[in-house]
């Protein structure tokens with residue numbers, strides 16, 4: 001089962017091992033307040049940033065919309 005880094009709307013961040021269906025069906029609860037409104041925390045945000053800068057560097061960005069990458 002994968003590990004998730006989750007953040008609750010109350011500000012609690014925690015790491016939990018759960019199945020995909022547990023997460024999809026909101027069966028994971030915040031250990032602090034019990035809320036199921038949890039956001040995934042991605043520690044490796046570089047993936048998104050690299051994609052964005054790569055698209056901007058494309059000389060034909062205005063034509064291809066960055067999808068040539």
Ligand SMILES: [Zn+2]
Pocket residue numbers: 008009010011012030031032033034035
């Ligand atoms: Zn909470």
